[in-house]
Each structure stands twice: as structure tokens, then as C-alpha cells.
Amino acid sequence: MSEQVLKQLQGVVTEAMEERRGLVVYSRLEPFEIDRMARRVERETIEKIRGLLPESTDDQRVAGLRNRLRRMQEELEQLEGLAEIRDQSRHLQTDEIVWQAFEDIAWMLGIE
Secondary structure: OOHHHHHHHHHHHHHHHHHHHHHHHOOOOOHHHHHHHHHHHHHHHHHHHHHHOOOOOOOHHHHHHHHHHHHHHHHHHHHHOOOOOOHHHHHHHHHHHHHHHHHHHHHHOOOO
16 A cells, blocks of 8 residues: 555544544533434445555455455444344444444554
């Protein structure tokens, strides 16, 4: 992966993490509202990352990021296919899948 693309990806994730941390500053917000806003930031960031990843490359870091995004999508599709789950549970599990993918991507890019 070119160092320029790596720096772009790291910048996008770093900005998202800072934005997510900044939500806590709004102490007047309810915890569920902070969580909802954090998941929105994570989803938007994941979409930005998808757009920044080169279409083809031999770089293992890109392949790893693509695989993680693919696994996230597969998990979401599998969850969507479950008929016996309540909507609230489905929503919570969707949020968990997105959050975990975001955290994994941050780790893969060396951001803590």
C-alpha cells in the first residue's frame, strides 16, 4: 500500500476516533444518544475507508482491510437473515458488529 494511502486511512480513522471521543463532552446527551452518534461516525468512516482502498494491489495490509470489511458485511447479512430475532436485539447486534469492525480496522492501521 502506498504510504500516501496509508496516511489517508490513518487520518480518516484518527479523525473519527477523535470525533467519537468528543461526543462524551456533550454531557447533556443521554448515553443511548452518544452511542447512536458514535455508531454513525463509525459507519461513515467505514464507508470512507472502502472508498479509499485501491481496487487492486498485492499489499497484504490492503488485503487484510478488505477481508475485515468483507467479514463485517457477511456478519451483517447473516444477522439480517435471522427471522427469530427481535428488532431491538438485531439493532444492538448490528451496532456491535460495526463497532468491532471499526476497532479492528483502527488496530490494523496502528491507531489506538
